[in-house]
Amino acid sequence: MAYKFSAKTEDKFQWLLTRYPKKDAVLLPLLHLVQEEVGYLSPEALSYVGSRLELSPARIREVASFYSMFKMNPKGKYVLQVCQTLSCYLAGSESVIAKIKEMLGIKEGETTADGMFSLERVECLASCSTAPVMQINNWEYHETLTAEKTKTIVDELRSGKCAMPYYAERVESGGVA
Amino acid sequence: MTQKMTAPHPLENRIVLQGFELPKSWTLKVFEAECGGYVAAKKASKMEPDAITNLVKESGLRGLGGAGFPTGTKWSFIPKNPTKPIYLVVNADEGEPGTFKDRQIMEHLPHRLIDGMICAAMAIRSKTAYIYIRGELRLARERVEAAVEEAYKAGYLGKDIFGSGRDLDITVHPGAGAYICGEETGLIESLEGDRGQPRLKPPFPAVSGAFGGPTIVNNVETLSQVPGILNNGAEWFLKLGGGTLRTAGTHVASVSGDVQRPGFYEIPVGMKLSKLLNEVCGGPLPGRKFKACYPGGSSSPLLKADEFEIAMDFDSLGAAGTMMGSGAVIVLDDRRSIPDMAMRTAKFYAHESCGQCVPCREGTRWVHTLLKRLCMGQGTTKDIAKIIDACSNMQGRTICVLADACAMPIESMLKKFRSEFEAITKNEDQVEHTLPQVSGQSAGLLNLIRTRQQERGQK
Ligand SMILES: Cc1cc2nc3c(=O)[nH]c(=O)nc-3n(C[C@H](O)[C@H](O)[C@H](O)COP(=O)(O)O)c2cc1C
Ligand code: SF4
Ligand code: FES
Numbered sequence: 001m002a003y004k005f006s007a008k009t010e011d012k013f014q015w016l017l018t019r020y021p022k023k024d025a026v027l028l029p030l031l032h033l034v035q036e037e038v039g040y041l042s043p044e045a046l047s048y049v050g051s052r053l054e055l056s057p058a059r060i061r062e063v064a065s066f067y068s069m070f071k072m073n074p075k076g077k078y079v080l081q082v083c084q085t086l087s088c089y090l091a092g093s094e095s096v097i098a099k100i101k102e103m104l105g106i107k108e109g110e111t112t113a114d115g116m117f118s119l120e121r122v123e124c125l126a127s128c129s130t131a132p133v134m135q136i137n138n139w140e141y142h143e144t145l146t147a148e149k150t151k152t153i154v155d156e157l158r159s160g161k162c163a164m165p166y167y168a169e170r171v172e173s174g175g176v177a
Numbered sequence: 178m179t180q181k182m183t184a185p186h187p188l189e190n191r192i193v194l195q196g197f198e199l200p201k202s203w204t205l206k207v208f209e210a211e212c213g214g215y216v217a218a219k220k221a222s223k224m225e226p227d228a229i230t231n232l233v234k235e236s237g238l239r240g241l242g243g244a245g246f247p248t249g250t251k252w253s254f255i256p257k258n259p260t261k262p263i264y265l266v267v268n269a270d271e272g273e274p275g276t277f278k279d280r281q282i283m284e285h286l287p288h289r290l291i292d293g294m295i296c297a298a299m300a301i302r303s304k305t306a307y308i309y310i311r312g313e314l315r316l317a318r319e320r321v322e323a324a325v326e327e328a329y330k331a332g333y334l335g336k337d338i339f340g341s342g343r344d345l346d347i348t349v350h351p352g353a354g355a356y357i358c359g360e361e362t363g364l365i366e367s368l369e370g371d372r373g374q375p376r377l378k379p380p381f382p383a384v385s386g387a388f389g390g391p392t393i394v395n396n397v398e399t400l401s402q403v404p405g406i407l408n409n410g411a412e413w414f415l416k417l418g419g420g421t422l423r424t425a426g427t428h429v430a431s432v433s434g435d436v437q438r439p440g441f442y443e444i445p446v447g448m449k450l451s452k453l454l455n456e457v458c459g460g461p462l463p464g465r466k467f468k469a470c471y472p473g474g475s476s477s478p479l480l481k482a483d484e485f486e487i488a489m490d491f492d493s494l495g496a497a498g499t500m501m502g503s504g505a506v507i508v509l510d511d512r513r514s515i516p517d518m519a520m521r522t523a524k525f526y527a528h529e530s531c532g533q534c535v536p537c538r539e540g541t542r543w544v545h546t547l548l549k550r551l552c553m554g555q556g557t558t559k560d561i562a563k564i565i566d567a568c569s570n571m572q573g574r575t576i577c578v579l580a581d582a583c584a585m586p587i588e589s590m591l592k593k594f595r596s597e598f599e600a601i602t603k604n605e606d607q608v609e610h611t612l613p614q615v616s617g618q619s620a621g622l623l624n625l626i627r628t629r630q631q632e633r634g635q636k
Contacts, residue, residue, distance in 0.1 A: 019348040021262070021305075021388045024370035028353050032312070066372040066531075068354035069312045085274045086475055086507055087433035089521055123356060123525060124274040125313060128433035128507070129440045139315050 003044040005052075009033045013052070023053055027063060031070055040071040068122070069138065076111040076118035078157050081135040084121045087128035092146070096132050097121065099147040103154050116158065186442055188457050190417060192427050193401040194443045197285050203320045205327040208288040215288070215333055217404035218295035222341035229300035233403065235411035237418075237425030242268050242359075242396030243474070243502050245491040247422075248403075252393060254383035255301045261390035265298045265306040266368065269321075269397045270352050270359040272311055274475035274525060275505035278429040278441050279397035283310070283317035286401070287324035293400035295333065295345060296407055301393050304344045309364050312353045322349050356529040360577045361394040362386075363531065374531045375577035398429055418446035424490045428504050432458050435465065435510035444489070451485040454508060465510040469593070473502025475522055476582035478589030479515075499589070515594040516601060519587050520548035526583030537580035540571035544587060551601055558602050565591055 005013060012033055016026040030053075034045050041064055043057070050057045064070040082088075082097050097119070101107060104117050111118040127133045130143035134150070142153055184198055185191050196202050196212040208214035221229055234249025255263060267290065271279040282290060290308075298306055308325075310318045325347050328334045336344050350368055357363045358373035365387045367373035386392025406414050415425045424447045433439045437459030444453060450472060454460065461467050467482040472489070478499040480487065487493055491501045509518065523545035532538045547564050550556045568584035568591075575581075591598060 019346075022369060025350075025368060025388075027370035028367065029351055032351055032353065063370065063372055066355060066374075067312075067352075070353055085525055086471075086518070086521055087275055087439075090434050090507075090509070090513070122313070122354075123528070124272060124276070126271050126277040126280040126311070128275050128277050128431065128505070131433060131439075135313065138313060 003038065003042065003048045005034075005048075006037060009037055024055065027053065027055075027060070028067075031060075031064055035070060040074050074111075074115075077116050079118045079120060079137050080154075081120045081122045081125075081138070083123065083125045083127075083131070083133050083135075085124040085128075087124070088132040091131035091144075093132035095147050096134065096145045096150050099150045100154065103151065117154070183440070186457050188448075188452070189443050190427050190445055191443045192405050192417065193282060193289065193398060193429060194286070194441075196289075197281070202285050203287055203324065205288060205324070205331060208286070212286070212289065213404070213408060215292050215295075215328075217407035218292045218333060219339045220407055221296040221299040222339045222343055224299065226300050226302050229296060229407070232411055233300065233406060235422075236406045236414040237411075237422040238399065238402055238406060238414065239423075239425075239491060240396055241398040241402070241428055241504060243273065243476075245501055248395065248399055251383065251395075252297070252301050254381070255391045255393065256384065259391050261388070262305060263301055263303040264387040264390050264392040265294060265301060265303040266361075266364065266387055266392055266394045267294060267306070267308040267397060267400060268359060268361065268364060268394050269308050269310040269314075269317070270364060271314065271397070272356040272359050273503045273505060275431060275433055275471060275507040276474055276503040277431045277433075278504065280314050280317050281429075281441055282397050282401050283314070283321050285320075287317075287321040288328070289401045289404060290321070290397055291324055291328050291333070291347065293403035294347065295338070296403045297393065297395065297400055298345050299343065301391075303393070304346065306345065306347045307368060307387070308347065308349045309358070309368055310349060310351055311358075312351045318349060318351060325349060355531075356525075357531045357577070357579060360579065363577065364394060365392065372531070374533050375579075377576055402426060419488075419490060423492050424488075428489075428501075430489070431503070431505040432508065433505070434470070434508035435462055435467075435513070436460070436508050437462060447488045447490045447493075449485075450480070450487050450489055450506070453489065453506070454485065458508075461508075461510050465512065468509045468511050468513060469515070470509060471505070471507040471586060473500045474505040475507065475525060476500075476586060477502045478585050479593060481593055514552075515590050515597045516548065516552055519590045519598075520545065520552045522586055523548050523583060526579060530579060530583075534575040534580065536571050537575045537583075540567050540580060541583050543567050544571075544583065548587075551598060554601060554603060556602050558599065561591065561595075561598050561602065 016029055035041055038045050046060050047057045050060050084093050100119055104112050106112055106119055108119055108121050125133055125135055127141055132145045134142045199207055201207050230249050230252045238248045240246045269279055294306055334345055334347055338345055352358050355373050358367045360375045362376035363373040368387055382392040382394055417427050418425045426446050427443050428446055429441050429443045431441050442457050469479045469481050471477050472480050487497055494501045527541040527545040530537050530541045544564055544567050547560045568588045571580040571584040
């Protein structure tokens with residue numbers, strides 16, 4: 001299926017082009033928009049972005065692959081991003097990661113078979129005083145976690161009861177992108 | 178979400194964080210009504226650019242992004258009649274482990290940053306500014322974007338701002354997950370749509386930076402300090418801190434790790450580290466003792482607990498062989514194993530090296546591998562020597578200072594806590610035996626140290 005920007009992304013793309021003296025500079029913000037629309041940077045999406053920016057898909061892939069937030073493969077509905085850096089480590093991030101692995105039967109970088117969850121280790125999320133922390137879908141922070149709290153969050157997400165009210169509100173109002 | 182509307186600690190002096198605890202502090206309405214909003218920008222739009230720069234120079238304001246470079250001096254490096262447009266770029270890529278102040282400023286007081294940006298743009302004669310915000314900081318980005326929009330609507334941005342005949346456009350630019358984009362030339366590469374690999378200097382950004390134009394990169398907190406200086410004068414700012422050009426003002430300390438009350442606190446530059454940790458942060462956890470801390474982010478060499486009687490300013494910390502860095506204090510108590518922290522520190526830098534310099538790419542990985550081996554109980558005393566060697570070979574030989582940022586704290590740990598590393602080496606001529614598994618938590622390592630000590634009949 002050929003990919004094309006949605007009307008909203010097209011608008012933003014046109015606006016972005018007016019904000020920089022050089023076309024290439026819109027690449028990062030644009031890839032964020034596309035990833036939010038498609039869920040990941042599919043080969044079709046990358047080719048399309050390339051054609052709009054007059055850049056080769058290889059070039060775009062080279063840039064995108066430098067950044068940990070850009071995903072070349074589909075991810076779960078909920079991506080659990082646990083901070084593994086110093087302050088979170090001191091406060092027990094490894095037990096949070098262990099709990100998630102135990103509950104979901106996946107390792108870092110993997111997605112559950114039902115497509116619900118992915119697990120990622122990430123670096124310092126700038127919330128070190130409330131360590132250990134986890135972000136879900138690059139959005140909601142869950143702080144001062146314990147294995148017990150982690151279990152509640154995963155259970156709630158699994159049962160459809162949203163552990164991320166703020167995020168849900170955004171999706172509802174179309175304001176996530 | 179993470180919105181702690183905490184009132185300031187009595188030892189705090191909130192200048193950049195003034196108004197932080199007000200409901201809806203991030204809106205233009207509250208910022209103008211209760212935070213002296215845009216008074217400084219208005220004033221700056223009518224001042225001579227050099228007068229602004231001189232005022233900031235006289236205030237002693239120093240960069241709060243890590244290097245402590247005098248802000249006014251940096252601005253004065255912009256050439257007077259450049260052929261290309263001048264850019265102001267805000268470094269909002271906050272990623273130094275332990276640091277969380279810029280996120281707080283952006284989420285709660287985005288208009289103060291914009292207020293400061295207008296002053297800076299007037300000083301350097303820039304008409305185009307970007308705010309490069311770390312991709313992961315989603316709420317911060319939304320709040321800053323909303324604030325920029327409000328400022329445009331109010332006529333504070335765009336054409337002929339405040340009727341001064343001067344223009345300024347601000348665009349928020351999201352990063353996408355790479356610590357190295359916090360380095361100013363890496364940030365510029367990333368802003369231009371490329372991989373965030375730092376550039377060789379010179380040329381320095383002030384001469385040729387973003388899109389080839391003269392560029393000033395400043396940290397969020399640095400710029401958020403500027404409105405106060407414009408409103409109250411250089412003398413006032415000097416006196417907020419130690420009263421000298423090198424110790425002026427306040428700074429927001431991010432404290433995390435093993436203390437009673439971790440958090441962010443705006444304190445006078447020059448406050449004693451012991452005062453910050455014991456009085457402001459409530460001291461060690463019950464039954465624990467401080468062991469050491471990183472005083473300025475994960476890149477700063479450690480201070481031992483008996484070195485905590487030190488003034489938190491750039492020069493004092495520098496003289497003690499460490500640095501103020503981003504003002505992030507990560508505290509370790511007597512439960513923690515230093516080799517374990519060294520290993521985790523190396524792991525971070527090995528992961529974040531952009532890979533273009535061999536000493537950094539290979540050195541960070543090698544140091545991490547050796548430390549991992551030590552922490553698994555498989556290392557030897559020769560490995561300790563190899564780590565020291567690798568650390569010294571990594572410094573001063575690369576395009577940016579990420580390699581140094583990895584080597585310096587690890588070197589300090591080896592110097593100040595050598596016996597902890599030696600305690601977990603295996604005796605070379607000893608037959609190999611099964612070793613206790615390291616659980617990933619420091620406790621496991623301390624057990625290993627105890628086992629080793631028992632084997633050797635040491636205390
Ligand atoms: C590896 C590395 C990472 C850095 N990360 C940041 C950062 O996240 N935020 C920041 O403001 N400065 C960071 N810096 C410092 C910047 O290069 C630069 O000195 C700073 O943005 C200048 O602003 P200032 O003068 O206002 O401090 C980093 C430097 C290095 C070498
Ligand atoms: S020192 Fe490391 S991070 Fe810096 S440019 Fe070289 S390889 Fe990249
Ligand atoms: S170390 Fe986890 S948020 Fe900073």
